[in-house]
Amino acid sequence: MGDQEPDRPQPVDSFSAILDFVHSLALQNPEAFGRFATEMLRTVGELDRDAYVYFWNSLVSRALLASGVLVALEQAKQALASGDINQASERMNAIGDWVRTIEYLGSRERVAFLLAEEQKTALTGARSPGSYLM
Numbered sequence: 001m002g003d004q005e006p007d008r009p010q011p012v013d014s015f016s017a018i019l020d021f022v023h024s025l026a027l028q029n030p031e032a033f034g035r036f037a038t039e040m041l042r043t044v045g046e047l048d049r050d051a052y053v054y055f056w057n058s059l060v061s062r063a064l065l066a067s068g069v070l071v072a073l074e075q076a077k078q079a080l081a082s083g084d085i086n087q088a089s090e091r092m093n094a095i096g097d098w099v100r101t102i103e104y105l106g107s108r109e110r111v112a113f114l115l116a117e118e119q120k121t122a123l124t125g126a127r128s129p130g131s132y133l134m
Contacts, residue, residue, distance in 0.1 A: 069098055 026033040045052040064070050076091035104110055 063102075067098055069095055072098075 022033075022036070025036060041052070041055075044055070072091045072094050076088045076095070079085070079087035079091060
C-alpha cells in the first residue's frame with residue numbers, strides 16, 4: 001500500500017462521462033469551459049486535420065445558409081445580369097454588413113465588452129440586453 005500513487009483523477013473512458021463533465025464545466029465555470037473548448041478545437045486541429053477542416057467548413061456553410069448570405073449573393077448576381085446596379089449594390093452592402101458583424105462578434109473588442117458586462121453582472125446582478133458570450 002505504501003507504493004500507491006497519491007489520489008489522482010482517474011482517466012475517463014466513458015463517452016457519456018466525458019459529456020457529463022463538459023456540461024458540468026460549462027454550467028459551473030463558463031470561463032474554464034471557454035478555455036477548454038478553445039484548447040479542444042486546437043487539439044483536434046493538430047491530431048485530425050481532416051476532422052477539423054470538416055467541422056469548420058460545415059459550420060461556415062450552415063451559417064451562410066442560415067444568414068441568407070447565399071441568397072443575397074444570388075440576388076446580387078441576378079440584379080447584375082439584368083442591369084439593376086442599385087439592387088446589386090444593395091445586396092452586396094447587405095453581405096458586407098453581415099461580414100462586418102461576424103468580424104465584430106469574433107473580435108477582441110467584443111470579448112472585452114462581454115467580459116466587462118459579466119463583471120458588472122457579478123456586481124449588480126443586472127444583465128444588459130444582448131450581452132452574452134456565444
